[in-house]
Amino acid sequence: MSDAIKHECGIALLRLKKPLEFYIDKYGSAFYGLNKMYLLMEKQHNRGQDGAGLANIKLDMSPGERYISRRRSVDQKPIQDIFTTINQRFEDIAEHSPEKLKDIDFLKKNVGFTGELFLGHLRYGTSGKNGIESCHPFLRQNNWMTRNLVVAGNFNLTNVDELFDVLLNLGQHPKEKSDTVTVLEKIGHFLDEENEDLFQQYKSQGYNNKEITSKIAEHLDIVKILKRASEDWDGGYTMSGLFGHGDAFVLRDPAGIRPAFWYEDDEIFVVTSERPVIQTAFNLKKEDIKELNPGHALILKKSGEVSEEKINEPTANAACSFERIYFSRGNDFDIYNERKLLGQYLVPQIIDSINNELDNAVFSFIPNTAEMSFYGMMKGLEDYLNVEKIDAIKALGNELTDEKLQQILTRKTRFEKIAIKDAKLRTFITQDDARDDMVAHVYDITYGTVKRNEDNLVVIDDSIVRGTTLKQSILRILDRLEPKKIVVVSSAPQIRYPDCYGIDMAKMGDFIAFEAAIELLKENGKGYLIDDIYKKCVEQQNLPKEQIKNYVKEIYAPFTPQEISDKIAQLLTPVDMKSEVKIVYQTIENLHKACPNNTGDWYFTGNYPTPGGNKVVNKAYMNYIEGISERAY
Template sequence: MSDFLKHECGIAAVRLRKPLAYYKDRYGTALWGFNKLFLLMEKQHNRGQDGIGIGSSKIGMPLGDPYVFRRRSAEKDALANVFRKEMKAFHKMVRKGLLDPENPEDVKRKFDFGGEILIGHLRYGTSGGFEEGSCHPYLRRSNWPTRTLMVMGNFNMTNAGQLNRVLIERGQHPVFGTDTQTVLEEIGFHLDEEHTDLYRELRDKGVDGSDIPNLISERLDLVDLVRRSAGQWDGGYAICGVVGNGDMFVMRDPHGIRPCHMLVTDEVIAFASERVPLMTVFEASEDQVQSLEPGSVVTIKSDGTKIEARFAEEGPIYPCSFERIYFSRGNDPEIYKERKKMGAALVPQVVDAIGGAVDKAVFSFIPNTAETAWYGLMDGLRMFRREEVREALLKAMEEGNLDSSMIDELVMRNWPRGEKIAHKDIKMRTFIAQEKGRDQLVSHVYDITYGMVEEGDALVALDDSIVRGTTLKKSILKILARTHPRKIVVCSTAPQIRYPDCYGIDMSELGKFIAFQAAVALHRKAGRQSLLDEVYDDCRRELSKPPSEMRNAVKKVYAAFSDEEISAEISRMVTPEECDWKGDVQVLFQTIENLHEAIGGPCGDWYFTGNYPTAGGFATVNAAYLRWYDGVGGRSYDLPL
């Protein structure tokens, strides 16, 4: 994705099913679970680089011994540094004779992360701050283990303001700033209530005080706790929670917007945002890793009892399609095939854009994450060319004109040429404050392979998606122009991004989308400012309705134009103005129909179509238009209480 986006975070959780002595005997280390957590997080480092956090819970610790631990960091290379520091502390204790690494019980009692439950979070911040305090897991401490709670997740709640109002109306004093805090306090409230009810019931029955904690732990109903906590949540989420007594839960939103996968073996129950890390880290087959059902929660009691149950009614499934297009690692077998299909689906548009002259074009990709789709594009172009050759040969045979020279011409001419033209040379740090200075820096993020584009060639560059168009205009197209092609065609494996996201991706400001800018420009060129005014009034009316009755009033902005008209305007807008090269630029986008066909299953496409899966989405898009119209920046779901 040439326009860099921050997006949904990554989660990893490891619940050991055997005593630590088992892993020491079989694998040579009592830190087997801790090592697996690191690998799960490392394999998902693409999902978050703003900070990380890890947590540990030890089951059955003696009274007086700590049982819940957490480390967080927002420093550079936080993942490696946090694990390095913990292992350094471990080996320091070993050297001083304070810990015996050959004794699993010693490891459990003295090493903070020698617990049976280990959780980790990788953060890409789309809200809140970027300091350590904004990193998950969040921790709510108590001197009762059954009231102590750690929570982490990959989520965004569109109605965080409403949820905070609920807390206030109860008499609580929430700390505003992140929906994570809201989620933690909501679950914590119901945990406190259930704990108090159980305590009073047992106390009134005359149960000895020393027996009460274990009885509360046994009777704590996590499924009911999750069901009551999530009743008013509106958003996409995969959330993991750990109670201090050793109970844990992992839940996924009712529409399956955010991903969550689970592996269950005799040794471990593990969770991750992506499937392949679980397969690789635990050497599991594809069919061993299952996706959590939307609207379901998996609970694991401290005694190891596992339950999977629904906490919300079954509804339409809308998994985020950007997971398939860009975010998830491409070595997942399903995602790899889908991305190749997305590339192949662009062939008819690409061939038309270059006038059918495949022999006078070079096909490349930018950035590296588009490489898999590029393989699909190249396969599709070869199939297109083979069909051309086949038809020409059949025609020549019918006419009796087939000879060796014709075969050479048909077979050797016009085959697609694939080259790596653009290279992301360095990761630029925008340490220069002035806009002009930053633009000059960004223009050198990429470099090119010289000499591959010949005179008269078109250059076709495949991108994952085009969001704002800024990088295209200010950097990429200027760089590609240095190859002096007759035409540059930029094709996106994603359709036009027209509407904001509110479920975890950093795409919330409507006015920054190049597709929206193009539609507005077309209206103004046609003298239809009044329509933009009408949409403003429509959005205000929609926001005055109950959430369940809201509709997307912004669709009217696009209704007057075809996809091709908007693409043409985008092409004009991103063409560099200060550039010696004067060739044509054409921008192509995937169609919605081809996207759905490539993915082949349920597909969340609200940022393309405006069809949101929850009421919060419609509130977001209407509020986003009002903010744009009024010249107000910021997230459109950061609404006041």
């Protein structure tokens, strides 16, 4: 994605189901779990580079012995920082008493992160806070083992204000108004209530306090806790949590917006945000991995028993389509094929954009993450060219000769590595014009790949959000090749609306498609709609979120997608460009055709899967009109 946006987060939960001695005997190491967690987190580093965190719980520890460990980092390479720090303790032991590295009793009593239950998190911040205190996992501590709670998640809630008020009405005094703290305290409140209910129940049955503690740990009703805690959450989430005594859970939102995959055998139980991560870490086939159902939770008891339970009634599927277009790693079997289809389905529009001049066209991709859709585009172009070859051969009839046949068969689509991203250039100059000139050199080009003033140059990108990099850098450097026309192809549709479920796309002014629509309204004598829509948004801002409508759709309604694309091309073309510029976007229909199981498309269509989405988009529009530069949730 040439316009980088922050997005998603990643989780990794791992439970070792055998005694730790088993892993020493079978794998030769007491650190089997820790090593696997490093792999599970490192293979998801694409999901979060603002920070990372790791928590571990040791089972069956005696009173007075530490049983929860946590390490977080906002280092430049946070995962490596965390594991380097943890491993330093083991290296010290190896230097002085190497035999103790296989002494489970010693390790559990004296060294952190030597327990059976792990929770890791990769963070991409969308709130602008990147300090250590913003890193997951979050910890809610208590002297009662069964009241200790560790939480981490890939989520964003739209109704934090409402949830904050709920906590106040419960008598709490939260330390800050954020969705993470709110979630932690909401689950924690009902965890406390469940503990208290069970305590009173077993107390009345004559058990002593020590016996009651064991009973609570055995019979804690996690399903009940999660149902009560999450009943009024509005947003997209995969929420994971550990309890101090060894139970754990992973909860997915009712629309399945955020992803979660899991695997279980007699040795391990593991959950991650992406399927191939588990495949790689444990050498499994994709068929071995299950996807957590929307609205359901995986409940892991201390005993090792795992069940999938319905917590909230599932709604219409709205799994995030951006996961398939860009966010998830492309080594997933299905995602790889879907991204190729996204490129392949664009071929008819591409052919039209170059007036069917395939013999005078060069194809490439920017940036590297668009490579898979590029493969699909080239496959589609090859298929198209083969049809033309067949028709040309048929048209020759009796006049077919070896020379003419050779001429037809040697026609090929031309592709080149056009742009190369150089090491980041530090810009010390503050004047805008000079800075833009420096930004234009972030990419460099392969000279001699395009016939000057004769070839069309077609480059495919994952998506076009703001278009800033295109205008300031990419189009200018491509223009140095002097093509007749530059066609920029987006494998995603036009991004028109803010996201509020975990992707950092929160402001209307950040979208070039929105800017184009506003300009078109003004140019076509429909500027009055801008104020009319603002008034509609203001009129409903105090309504319950369930009654709010997305009136921002009316901004785009007067125009076809092509009209908006043409306006985007005009807005993004630098004033000194020599080549003609054209922008081609994926269609909504072909997006769903390529990615049939991830139907969440609210950032393209404005069809939000939760009521909070409509409230957010209207607030984002009001912020735009009022000149307020902040996210709307």
